[in-house]
Amino acid sequence: MSSPALDTRSRILDAACRALGSGEAAPEIRMADIAKAAGVSRQALYLHFKNRADLLIATVRHVDIAADTDAVLAESRGATGPRRLSAWIAAWGGYIETVYPYAKALMAMYDDDPDAAAAWDDRMHAMREGCAAAVEALVRADRLTPDLTPDLATDLLFALLSIRMWEVLTKEQGWPIERYIAEMTKLAHARLVVAAAPV
Amino acid sequence: MSSPALDTRSRILDAACRALGSGEAAPEIRMADIAKAAGVSRQALYLHFKNRADLLIATVRHVDIAADTDAVLAESRGATGPRRLSAWIAAWGGYIETVYPYAKALMAMYDDDPDAAAAWDDRMHAMREGCAAAVEALVRADRLTPDLTPDLATDLLFALLSIRMWEVLTKEQGWPIERYIAEMTKLAHARLVVAAAPV
DNA sequence: GCGGGACTTGACATCGTGTCAATCTAACTC
DNA sequence: GAGTTAGATTGACACGATGTCAAGTCCCGC
Numbered sequence: 190m191s192s193p194a195l196d197t198r199s200r201i202l203d204a205a206c207r208a209l210g211s212g213e214a215a216p217e218i219r220m221a222d223i224a225k226a227a228g229v230s231r232q233a234l235y236l237h238f239k240n241r242a243d244l245l246i247a248t249v250r251h252v253d254i255a256a257d258t259d260a261v262l263a264e265s266r267g268a269t270g271p272r273r274l275s276a277w278i279a280a281w282g283g284y285i286e287t288v289y290p291y292a293k294a295l296m297a298m299y300d301d302d303p304d305a306a307a308a309w310d311d312r313m314h315a316m317r318e319g320c321a322a323a324v325e326a327l328v329r330a331d332r333l334t335p336d337l338t339p340d341l342a343t344d345l346l347f348a349l350l351s352i353r354m355w356e357v358l359t360k361e362q363g364w365p366i367e368r369y370i371a372e373m374t375k376l377a378h379a380r381l382v383v384a385a386a387p388v
Numbered sequence: 389m390s391s392p393a394l395d396t397r398s399r400i401l402d403a404a405c406r407a408l409g410s411g412e413a414a415p416e417i418r419m420a421d422i423a424k425a426a427g428v429s430r431q432a433l434y435l436h437f438k439n440r441a442d443l444l445i446a447t448v449r450h451v452d453i454a455a456d457t458d459a460v461l462a463e464s465r466g467a468t469g470p471r472r473l474s475a476w477i478a479a480w481g482g483y484i485e486t487v488y489p490y491a492k493a494l495m496a497m498y499d500d501d502p503d504a505a506a507a508w509d510d511r512m513h514a515m516r517e518g519c520a521a522a523v524e525a526l527v528r529a530d531r532l533t534p535d536l537t538p539d540l541a542t543d544l545l546f547a548l549l550s551i552r553m554w555e556v557l558t559k560e561q562g563w564p565i566e567r568y569i570a571e572m573t574k575l576a577h578a579r580l581v582v583a584a585a586p587v
Numbered sequence: 588g589c590g591g592g593a594c595t596t597g598a599c600a601t602c603g604t605g606t607c608a609a610t611c612t613a614a615c616t617c
Numbered sequence: 618g619a620g621t622t623a624g625a626t627t628g629a630c631a632c633g634a635t636g637t638c639a640a641g642t643c644c645c646g647c
Contacts, residue, residue, distance in 0.1 A: 197593080214499045219634070230595050235636070300413050336574075344561050345571060353552035362543050372544060375535075379578040396624075418603065429626050434605070 198237045201227045205248040215245070215294035242302035249291040249308065262319045270330030271382045275374050277323040278350065281316070282370040285355050292352050320346040327382060334383045342381050349377055397436045400426045404447040414444070414493035441501035448490040448507065461518045469529030470581045474573050476522040477549065480515070481569040484554050491551050519545040526581060533582045541580050548576060 204227035208218045220241055224231040238244035261284040265276035285292070292312070298305035324342045327333040333342060348354065350373065358364045364372075403426035407417045419440055423430040437443035460483040464475035484491070494511070497504035523541045526532040532541060547553065549572065557563045563571075 216499070220636090221634085231635095232596080232637090233594060236593075241635070300415075341571070344557070344563070345575070348553060348556045348561065351553075351556045353556055354547060354550075357547045357550045357552055358543070362547065364543070372540070376544065376575070376579045380575045419605090420603080431606090431627080432625060435624070438605095440604070 197227075197229060197233060201229060201234060201237060201244070202248055202251045203227070205244060206252055209245070209248060209252075209290050209294050212290070215290075215297045218245075220244075242298050242305050245294055245298060246302075246305055246308050249295055252291050253288055262315065262322070265319070265323070269326055270332055271327065271378060273326035274323045274346075274377060274381065277319055278374045278377060279370050281319065281350055282355070282366060282373065285352060286359075286366050289352070289355070293356075296352070316350070317343065317347050320350065324381070332382050332385065334381055337381065346377060346381065349373060396426075396428060396432060400428060400433060400436060400443070401447055401450045402426070404443060405451055408444070408447060408451075408489050408493050411489070414496045417444075419443075441497050441504050444493055444497060445501075445504055445507050448494055451490050452487055458514065461514065461521070464518070464522070468525055469531055470526065470577060472525035473522045473545075473576060473580065476518055477573045477576060478569050480518065480549055481554070481565060481572065484551060485558075485565050488551070488554070492555075495551070515549070516542065516546050519549065523580070531581050531584065533580055536580065545576060545580065548572060 201223065205218075205223050208223055208226060209215065220234055221231050223244070224234055227233075234244060238247060261280045262277075264280040265273060267273075268276045295305055295309045295312070299309055300306075321339070321343045324333065324339050324346060327342070328339055333339065337345070355369065358369050358372075359366065400422065404417075404422050407422055407425060408414065419433055420430050422443070423433055426432075433443060437446060460479045461476075463479040464472055466472075467475045491511070494504055494508045498508055499505075520538070520542045523532065523538050523545060526541070527538055532538065536544070554568065557568050557571075558565065
């Protein structure tokens with residue numbers, strides 16, 4: 190059933206996937222390595238992908254078919270008010286952890302490759318919507334700090350939850366993911382959420 | 389007085405400096421470009437620097453002889469309590485702005501070159517001390533939020549003020565530096581500082 | 588058995604880094 | 618003034634990576 194072409198293509202994607210996943214920094218991953226890992230000639234890669242960036246982008250897409258941003262976003266859609274903010278932060282924090290190596294690869298290609306940049310921007314757009322929705326939930330519950338506009342609050346939350354920030358805290362400072370989520374939640378609440386008005 | 393060697397060396401550094409400063413992404417800057425800009429042969433670069441990384445690191449050092457981290461740190465040393473935190477954030481925010489392109493270059497080399505990594509770590513260590521000192525000022529004034537240890541607070545502040553975070557807010561989201569400083573100040577205060585105890 | 592698509596092999600162009608050897612030049616020394 | 622020498626230049630080359638090309642091989646379906 191599976192044509193041999195498809196088989197090879199996915200063998201390549203799997204190999205690239207493993208390569209990206211295994212801690213190795215993205216720029217270090219060579220076409221020859223991927224080919225070898227896939228048990229395929231280097232040239233075969235160019236039969237299926239137009240170049241290195243194309244392959245890596247396809248790899249990233251391949252990975253998060255399973256764990257998609259939208260699903261994460263949905264996960265927090267139930268809650269309202271400040272609890273929605275918490276849910277969003279927790280869901281996103283967990284998501285980054287699984288997706289990080291691939292996101293990093295995309296980031297690394299951002300400057301060189303316009304397609305990679307587009308793929309990245311796409312992802313970040315979805316992520317920003319999650320932030321905006323969480324802020325909107327605060328607004329609806331009348332719990333957004335008065336000196337913040339929804340836009341500004343969204344910017345701030347987006348920045349706090351950026352992969353860059355995650356990287357600093359968990360990779361550079363060695364925070365476990367639980368602490369990351371706990372502290373980010375407290376931080377966001379401290380700045381964005383105001384106490385409920387007395388009835 | 390100035391030997392011709394020194395003269396050439398600084399012409400190279402100036403050229404590299406201009407190249408790094410002019411928006412160009414660091415990986416794009418080629419040895420040949422720098423040589424051309426310095427009005428010198430490509431090989432001359434290798435007479436003065438052992439390789440590309442060495443040159444770029446020297447360039448970064450060259451740049452912030454004037455605007456040094458320690459000076460920035462000193463700038464905030466006067467204030468006490470929460471005002472010290474504000475002073476530190478303002479001073480650091482302004483400093484990043486001038487130093488950003490060079491810092492970025494160093495960051496970009498981090499994975500490849502151990503010397504670049506060391507230079508970077510050195511800088512970040514100094515920066516972390518600034519954060520620790522600001523937190524210490526809060527502790528002394530009895531104004532650190534009780535559910536934060538000084539270490540955790542320092543981690544958090546360090547992450548908030550990281551170049552990465554600055555990048556997201558000012559470069560990606562287009563915040564003017566004033567807004568960055570204002571919002572970071574509010575954010576840090578919201579999370580780290582507790583109201584003064586009543587007398 | 589034959590045609591054609593998928594893959595391989597090996598060669599090659601290109602680009603950037605880094606090395607090397609030969610040459611040039613200007614300044615310093617005797 | 619001649620010789621030495623450090624600093625530069627020129628041009629060539631090795632290396633490693635990407636990407637291209639052409640010819641050949643293998644296997645599958647008709």
